[in-house]
Amino acid sequence: MTMTRSKGSVTDRVQGEPIALDGAKAVAQAMRQMNPDVVAAYPITPQTEIVQTFSEYVANGEVDTEFVAVESEHAAMSACIGAAAAGGRVQTATTSAGMAFMWEVLYVASSLRLPIIMAVANRALSAPLNIHCDHSDAMGARDAGWLQVYAEDVQEAYDNAFQALRIAEHPDVMLPVMHCQDGFIISHGVERLELLPDGAVKEFIGTYTPRYSLLDTEHPATFGPVDLQDHYFEHKRQQVDGMEKALAVVEEIGQEYGDLTGRYYGHLSPYRLEDAEIAIVVMGSTAGTTKIAVDKMRERGIKAGLLKLRTFRPFPADAVAEALAGVSAVAVLDRAIAFGSQGNPIFLDVCTSLYASGARPDVVNYVYGLGGRDTTASQITTVYADLLNIAETGQRGPLVRYLGLRE
Amino acid sequence: MAINLRQMCNERDQLAPGHRLCPGCAEPVVVRQILHAIEDPVVVANATGCLEVSTSIFPYTSWRVPWIHSAFENASTTAAGAESMYRSLVRQGKMADNGTKFLAFGGDGATYDIGFQFLSGVWERGHKVLYVCLNNEAYMNTGIQRSSATPLGAWTTTSPVGRVRPGKRENRKNMTAIAVAHEIPYVAQASPHLWRDLMNKVQRALAADGPSFINVLAPCPRGWRSEPGESISISKLAADTCVWPLYEVIDGVWKLNYKPRNKRPVTDWMKSQGRFSHLLKPENEELVTQIQERVDKEWEALVTKCEAN
Numbered sequence: 001m002t003m004t005r006s007k008g009s010v011t012d013r014v015q016g017e018p019i020a021l022d023g024a025k026a027v028a029q030a031m032r033q034m035n036p037d038v039v040a041a042y043p044i045t046p047q048t049e050i051v052q053t054f055s056e057y058v059a060n061g062e063v064d065t066e067f068v069a070v071e072s073e074h075a076a077m078s079a080c081i082g083a084a085a086a087g088g089r090v091q092t093a094t095t096s097a098g099m100a101f102m103w104e105v106l107y108v109a110s111s112l113r114l115p116i117i118m119a120v121a122n123r124a125l126s127a128p129l130n131i132h133c134d135h136s137d138a139m140g141a142r143d144a145g146w147l148q149v150y151a152e153d154v155q156e157a158y159d160n161a162f163q164a165l166r167i168a169e170h171p172d173v174m175l176p177v178m179h180c181q182d183g184f185i186i187s188h189g190v191e192r193l194e195l196l197p198d199g200a201v202k203e204f205i206g207t208y209t210p211r212y213s214l215l216d217t218e219h220p221a222t223f224g225p226v227d228l229q230d231h232y233f234e235h236k237r238q239q240v241d242g243m244e245k246a247l248a249v250v251e252e253i254g255q256e257y258g259d260l261t262g263r264y265y266g267h268l269s270p271y272r273l274e275d276a277e278i279a280i281v282v283m284g285s286t287a288g289t290t291k292i293a294v295d296k297m298r299e300r301g302i303k304a305g306l307l308k309l310r311t312f313r314p315f316p317a318d319a320v321a322e323a324l325a326g327v328s329a330v331a332v333l334d335r336a337i338a339f340g341s342q343g344n345p346i347f348l349d350v351c352t353s354l355y356a357s358g359a360r361p362d363v364v365n366y367v368y369g370l371g372g373r374d375t376t377a378s379q380i381t382t383v384y385a386d387l388l389n390i391a392e393t394g395q396r397g398p399l400v401r402y403l404g405l406r407e
Numbered sequence: 408m409a410i411n412l413r414q415m416c417n418e419r420d421q422l423a424p425g426h427r428l429c430p431g432c433a434e435p436v437v438v439r440q441i442l443h444a445i446e447d448p449v450v451v452a453n454a455t456g457c458l459e460v461s462t463s464i465f466p467y468t469s470w471r472v473p474w475i476h477s478a479f480e481n482a483s484t485t486a487a488g489a490e491s492m493y494r495s496l497v498r499q500g501k502m503a504d505n506g507t508k509f510l511a512f513g514g515d516g517a518t519y520d521i522g523f524q525f526l527s528g529v530w531e532r533g534h535k536v537l538y539v540c541l542n543n544e545a546y547m548n549t550g551i552q553r554s555s556a557t558p559l560g561a562w563t564t565t566s567p568v569g570r571v572r573p574g575k576r577e578n579r580k581n582m583t584a585i586a587v588a589h590e591i592p593y594v595a596q597a598s599p600h601l602w603r604d605l606m607n608k609v610q611r612a613l614a615a616d617g618p619s620f621i622n623v624l625a626p627c628p629r630g631w632r633s634e635p636g637e638s639i640s641i642s643k644l645a646a647d648t649c650v651w652p653l654y655e656v657i658d659g660v661w662k663l664n665y666k667p668r669n670k671r672p673v674t675d676w677m678k679s680q681g682r683f684s685h686l687l688k689p690e691n692e693e694l695v696t697q698i699q700e701r702v703d704k705e706w707e708a709l710v711t712k713c714e715a716n
Contacts, residue, residue, distance in 0.1 A: 075484045078481035079491065081485055083489060085488075086493060214473040222468035
């Protein structure tokens with residue numbers, strides 16, 4: 001794939017505009033600034049605000065986007081696939097049941113190597129019906145070949161949107177990216193953030209010209225052929241290659257974005273982890289809550305730290321293992337259940353990373369916040385207390401625990 | 408563009424020979440006729456099915472036009488996505504308006520059943536896509552299972568003829584009428600034996616300002632248990648028995664394209680295909696009468712609608 005960019009890396013830092021917005025509106029703003037050629041989307045709580053805010057931009061002529069208000073999420077992703085194969089920039093947004101309904105075509109999007117961008121306001125899956133936050137939706141699509149990046153707050157949700165596009169379109173990657181924010185907690189939580197000037201966004205995202213397009217009728221290409229025993233396996237391996245190369249690209253783009261805004265991004269954000277003896281690994285808004293708990297523990301002289309995970313796919317295994325190498329006990333917090341598994345999605349990846357690296361801290365897994373259950377800083381201090389106990393006694397206790405659950 | 412047989416013979420087929428469709432399958436015949444009828448650049452979206460699996464086996468492709476397969480149910484929406492991108496890029500001045508046409512092919516399972524909602528959405532939103540149903544009246548790619556396009560009494564592997572059931576127990580869905588009910592500008596039924604009629608329909612469909620739908624009967628020797636050499640004559644028999652009438656609805660105005668001089672009994676249609684052989688036995692006489700009555704009733708209603716104009 002080739003990509004043309006109007007200019008090289010941006011060296012001058014831009015002055016952001018401070019504003020108060022919720023995560024959904026911030027991401028809609030980012031979409032307006034990126035001005036995709038096609039957006040196909042369907043409303044679902046708590047993502048609806050993204051789609052309806054973007055619809056206003058369309059109605060007011062603030063974007064050039066062809067907005068396709070489809071009849072289902074499956075149709076949203078299907079239209080995105082057709083549109084992306086036709087050679088332009090394509091975005092959508094969803095959550096929960098909507099993502100579950102798209103599941104089949106999520107695989108088609110990634111396997112056709114279409115750099116579609118999807119904003120996700122993470123929400124629980126039915127049954128029973130629950131509209132509030134957990135990560136079950138995206139974890140259900142864990143192996144669908146999409147990159148997944150997560151935000152801690154509104155600013156990160158906004159910043160991730162632009163980086164997602166650059167990562168997806170990178171010629172070494174050419175894979176779709178979902179940038180996730182916790183439903184309601186971030187999507188409907190109003191916070192201060194800095195918006196980029198429109199011109200800076202335009203320059204950061206450049207222009208995009210794919211190597212193949214359905215609309216290049218002079219050079220007809222076949223997209224999505226039947227691929228049998230003799231080639232399918234090699235094509236899957238190529239997807240793995242794109243995912244592996246994305247590890248470096250995420251950091252490269254995060255660095256470039258930092259040079260532009262002063263806000264640098266990578267796979268991980270450690271907090272007071274350098275000298276930590278016990279640590280929590282967590283993803284999403286609860287990382288903010290955990291920082292409060294870390295500070296409380298530190299006030300008591302306990303060497304607690306946090307490893308915030310931003311990239312879930314590709315999983316930055318080496319970086320995670322390195323960051324946790326000096327810790328004696330780790331708790332991995334998962335906002336989703338992998339039923340029937342020995343632990344839950346993030347935990348499994350963390351354990352695999354540590355095992356492969358040779359590091360052997362005690363690792364336990366906490367399921368928290370399902371269906372939007374509030375997770376407080378004081379609950380998290382109990383996790384640190386548990387870790388402290390494990391570190392001191394060497395008794396690990398139960399592998400999988402539940403935080404904030406009545407039982 | 409006038410349709411000229413000699414010219415057609417000299418033109419290169421846009422669906423190349425060497426595909427893996429069965430001998431006698433009407434689908435490649437229909438697809439070649441349709442692509443010959445289109446002069447403008449064309450983009451094709453294809454639902455999962457016989458046509459798709461037999462024409463795109465990597466690293467080969469039979470398609471000399473841009474072509475995409477995404478999934479079973481979403482060919483209409485995939486085409487609509489590409490059409491949306493085309494409109495966006497042309498409107499923004501990012502590409503020239505070269506008159507590109509958007510075409511989707513789906514079998515009856517993809518159209519009547521699993522892709523029904525998608526198609527309805529595409530029609531409601533007014534995407535300028537011609538959707539062609541290659542209708543062989545069952546899920547042939549998976550090995551002859553009943554769909555909602557399968558006619559009453561037909562044998563399939565999921566409506567088998569058993570000791571207590573004489574094939575499919577339900578009437579088929581009238582998908583063409585459902586398309587008309589969406590009030591899209593162009594809807595038609597066609598058959599491969601009247602190739603000029605089919606090609607004219609394609610041209611009228613693509614000239615329409617909005618979505619269009621052509622439901623084409625596509626005899627399947629394997630699933631219909633018919634002679635591979637008889638697919639075209641069988642499709643004529645469908646028109647002559649009024650089992651598959653040829654008509655079009657242009658901006659809501661109904662027009663009959665073919666009226667048989669002598670309307671033949673449905674048993675003539677049934678005799679041509681093994682999938683109906685059980686119906687010709689004395690114990691199923693009543694069912695055949697019922698089928699004939701339904702064909703007559705539908706035909707009369709169609710003629711009335713067409714003559715009202």
